[in-house]
Amino acid sequence: MTTVDATALRNPQRPGPRRQEVVAGIKDYILRNRLKPGDLLPTEAELCEAVGASRSSVREAVKILSALDIVEVRHGHGTFVGRMSLNALVESLAFRGLLSGEEDHHVLGQVVDVRQILEQGLAADIISVLDDEHRADLSTLADEMVDLASQGRDFLEVDRAFHLKLMEPLGNDLILQLTEAFWQVQAIVAPTLRTEPEDRLITAQRHRAIVDAATAGDPEALRSAIADHYAPIRTSIARAVQS
Amino acid sequence: MTTVDATALRNPQRPGPRRQEVVAGIKDYILRNRLKPGDLLPTEAELCEAVGASRSSVREAVKILSALDIVEVRHGHGTFVGRMSLNALVESLAFRGLLSGEEDHHVLGQVVDVRQILEQGLAADIISVLDDEHRADLSTLADEMVDLASQGRDFLEVDRAFHLKLMEPLGNDLILQLTEAFWQVQAIVAPTLRTEPEDRLITAQRHRAIVDAATAGDPEALRSAIADHYAPIRTSIARAVQS
DNA sequence: AGGAATTTGTGCGTATGTATC
DNA sequence: AGATACATACGCACAAATTCC
Numbered sequence: 001m002t003t004v005d006a007t008a009l010r011n012p013q014r015p016g017p018r019r020q021e022v023v024a025g026i027k028d029y030i031l032r033n034r035l036k037p038g039d040l041l042p043t044e045a046e047l048c049e050a051v052g053a054s055r056s057s058v059r060e061a062v063k064i065l066s067a068l069d070i071v072e073v074r075h076g077h078g079t080f081v082g083r084m085s086l087n088a089l090v091e092s093l094a095f096r097g098l099l100s101g102e103e104d105h106h107v108l109g110q111v112v113d114v115r116q117i118l119e120q121g122l123a124a125d126i127i128s129v130l131d132d133e134h135r136a137d138l139s140t141l142a143d144e145m146v147d148l149a150s151q152g153r154d155f156l157e158v159d160r161a162f163h164l165k166l167m168e169p170l171g172n173d174l175i176l177q178l179t180e181a182f183w184q185v186q187a188i189v190a191p192t193l194r195t196e197p198e199d200r201l202i203t204a205q206r207h208r209a210i211v212d213a214a215t216a217g218d219p220e221a222l223r224s225a226i227a228d229h230y231a232p233i234r235t236s237i238a239r240a241v242q243s
Numbered sequence: 244m245t246t247v248d249a250t251a252l253r254n255p256q257r258p259g260p261r262r263q264e265v266v267a268g269i270k271d272y273i274l275r276n277r278l279k280p281g282d283l284l285p286t287e288a289e290l291c292e293a294v295g296a297s298r299s300s301v302r303e304a305v306k307i308l309s310a311l312d313i314v315e316v317r318h319g320h321g322t323f324v325g326r327m328s329l330n331a332l333v334e335s336l337a338f339r340g341l342l343s344g345e346e347d348h349h350v351l352g353q354v355v356d357v358r359q360i361l362e363q364g365l366a367a368d369i370i371s372v373l374d375d376e377h378r379a380d381l382s383t384l385a386d387e388m389v390d391l392a393s394q395g396r397d398f399l400e401v402d403r404a405f406h407l408k409l410m411e412p413l414g415n416d417l418i419l420q421l422t423e424a425f426w427q428v429q430a431i432v433a434p435t436l437r438t439e440p441e442d443r444l445i446t447a448q449r450h451r452a453i454v455d456a457a458t459a460g461d462p463e464a465l466r467s468a469i470a471d472h473y474a475p476i477r478t479s480i481a482r483a484v485q486s
Numbered sequence: 487a488g489g490a491a492t493t494t495g496t497g498c499g500t501a502t503g504t505a506t507c
Numbered sequence: 508a509g510a511t512a513c514a515t516a517c518g519c520a521c522a523a524a525t526t527c528c
Contacts, residue, residue, distance in 0.1 A: 017318075018496065019306070031341060043513065054497040056299065059515090060306045063262070067310035068335045075260075075514055076504035084339040088331035092311045093417075096327040098274060110417035117418070121364020174336075174353035175360070261516065286493060297517040302494085318494050319524030 018053055022061035025051045026071070030081055041071060041079040067091075086181040090188075093181075097189035105237045108189045112237070115182050116230045119163075122170065123222040127214055129169045135215055137165055142207040149204035152197060156187060162207055166214075190233070193240055199232040206231075261296055265304035268294045270313070273324055284314060284322040310334075329424040333431075336424075340432035348480045351432045355480070358425050359473045362406075365413065366465040370457055372412045378458055380408055385450040392447035395440060399430060405450055409457075433476070436483055442475040449474075 026047065035041070042050065047058045062079060065071040072082040097107040119126075141162040148155040160183050167179045206229035213221040269290065278284070285293065290301045305322060308314040312325040340350040362369075384405040391398040403426050410422045449472035456464040 027338060036342075045513090056302075056496060056498085059299075060303055060495095063303045063306050064310040067307040068331055068338075070335065070338055073514075074505085076512080077506075078513065084335050084342070086332065086335065088311055088335050089329065092313065092327050092329065092331050095270060095311070095313055099279075099327070107417070110415050113415055114417055114421065117361065117364045121360045172353050172356055174350070174357055178357065288493085299518080300516065303515095305494095316494070317525085319492080320526080321493065 018057045019060050019064075022047070022051050022053050022057050023064055026061060026065060030070075035081045037081050037083045039081045041081065043078065086177050090181050090184045093185045094188040097185060098192070101189055101192045105189075105193065105240055108186065108193075109234070109237050111182055111185050111189070112230055112233055115163075115179075115186070116226060118175070118179065118182075119166065119226045120223045122167070122175070123226065124219040125170055126166060127217050127219055127222060129171075130214055131169070134165065134169050135211070138162065138211045138214070141165060142204075142211050145204040145207050146201075149201040154200070155204060159183075159207075160187075166210075193233075193236050195233075195236055199236060203229065203232050261300045262303050262307070265290070265294050265296050265301055266307055269304060269308060273313075278324045280324050280326045282324045284324065286321065329420050333424050333427045336428045337431040340428060341435070344432055344435045346484075348432075348436065348483055351429065351436075352477070352480050354425055354428050354432070355473055355476055358406075358422075358429070359469060361418070361421065361425075362409065362469045363466045365410070365418070366469065367462040368413055369409060370460050370462055370465060372414075373457055374412070377408065377412050378454065381405065381454045381457070384408060385447075385454050388447040388450050389444075392444040397443070398447060402426075402450075403430075409453075436476075436479050438476075438479055442479060446472065446475050 026041070029035075029041070029050075041047070044055055044058055044062070047053075047062075048055055051058070062071060062073065066073050066082065068088050069082040069085045072080050074080065093107075093111070097105075097111065100107045141158055144158045145155045145162065148158065160180075163179055163183055164176060167176050170176075206225065209225045210222065210229055213225040269284070272278075272284070272293075284290070287298055287301055287305070290305075291298050294301065305314060305316060309316050309325065311331050312328045315323045315325040317323065336350070336354070340348075340354065343350045384401055387401045388398045388405065391401065403423075406422055406426055407419060410419050413419075449468065452468045453465065453472060456468040
């Protein structure tokens with residue numbers, strides 16, 4: 001036998017375009033066989049035979065599924081079930097932001113809004129699940145950010161780690177991935193703004209304030225600290241819109 | 244002349260796979276020419292010539308971009324700039340939910356968590372921007388839901404309209420689209436649960452309570468009403484996990 | 487109404503690059 | 508290092524859908 005049984009893929013006559021039948025067929029195949037991320041799929045040739053379509057159609061369908069991270073293609077190796085990450089959300093939103101940017105940065109502003117809403121909305125939960133270890137980690141990250149910022153260096157990766165660490169103890173993968181996704185969108189779109197070095201230092205220090213408020217256990221103070229943390233980029237956006 | 248000038252697409256030697264160069268090239272083309280959603284792109288043949296790739300590669304690249312709704316292909320008509328909706332998020336998340344479902348519904352649970360967090364996190368803002376017209380609309384929708392539920396009929400579309408209406412006055416397109424996206428994911432994944440008719444009636448009535456709390460202008464009461472509204476589906480999920 | 491032109495959709499054959507054993 | 512299996516890329520021919528004359 002080959003890699004897997006590919007005969008369970010055939011689906012009766014569906015009206016739509018060929019390529020979309022293949023997309024649905026591959027999805028059905030994954031569901032029917034209870035495949036998990038990382039599992040191997042049939043080869044292109046086997047998929048062709050199974051669904052009765054040509055390589056072109058199968059390839060285009062696989063490309064659509066890979067764009068959604070439903071499958072993952074490794075050149076010369078095979079096609080595997082993907083991790084269904086939110087990369088597609090990042091790609092789509094980031095491009096929308098780049099397209100609307102350059103003049104009016106309203107998409108970037110909306111992303112900042114959502115990030116703030118999520119973190120503020122979770123303030124009470126964050127406090128209630130925060131333990132000493134996470135608090136220490138956050139504190140270290142905040143200190144690193146202030147150090148880097150005071151040296152005039154950027155602290156992108158530390159900032160990313162901080163916001164992920166803040167959400168981590170909640171134990172909700174989706175929230176973690178949304179946090180990551182919106183952070184990435186902002187990281188891609190924000191460079192179209194010119195940011196003042198002073199603002200960067202202020203932003204770094206505001207992370208320190210977030211840790212302090214969380215440590216104090218005051219949800220209202222934490223919500224304020226989070227809002228303050230996003231204030232510099234909001235003013236940057238407002239400044240860019242005026243000019 | 245043809246549709247547009249396609250000669251501004253060429254991009255010098257990039258290391259990656261051919262198809263990905265084409266993806267980047269088409270993105271650059273859209274950005275460089277400041278195209279907006281709905282604008283026409285060059286034909287496949289023109290794109291091939293512009294980027295120096297074969298039609299197969301161009302087509303696969305276009306399919307990737309169409310999966311992200313960055314472009315939209317209309318058979319026999321042409322390729323256009325897409326609306327960059329969050330369909331990709333829905334597809335990816337919904338499939339993840341279907342894959343994890345059938346036994347443990349933890350993805351569905353996380354989606355419910357996020358929906359609740361967003362609505363609760365925005366409770367105060369919702370109250371502060373709510374005007375009489377929106378309140379009346381929400382009230383009508385809630386009544387419709389109770390009517391339908393008491394007749395044993397489903398009220399999917401009304402439910403969708405209600406949650407969108409709740410977010411609408413905030414004036415943030417992204418929040419609106421995220422609300423829509425998560426609602427759709429839940430609508431796709433939730434049918435793998437068997438829901439009791441009683442729960443549906445209770446859910447309908449809880450929308451009435453949300454409107455009342457928002458009208459009263461009490462943020463804390465609104466947050467409670469929102470949490471209560473998601474309680475039935477949470478118990479359905481918990482019940483399914485046990486069995 | 488009808489048919490030609492344009493554009494995307496599909497199928498197939500072949501050659502090449504790449505990873506694994 | 509060689510062999511095998513696989514995805515990648517290219518080019519052409521024809522089908523299907525849409526538009527326009």
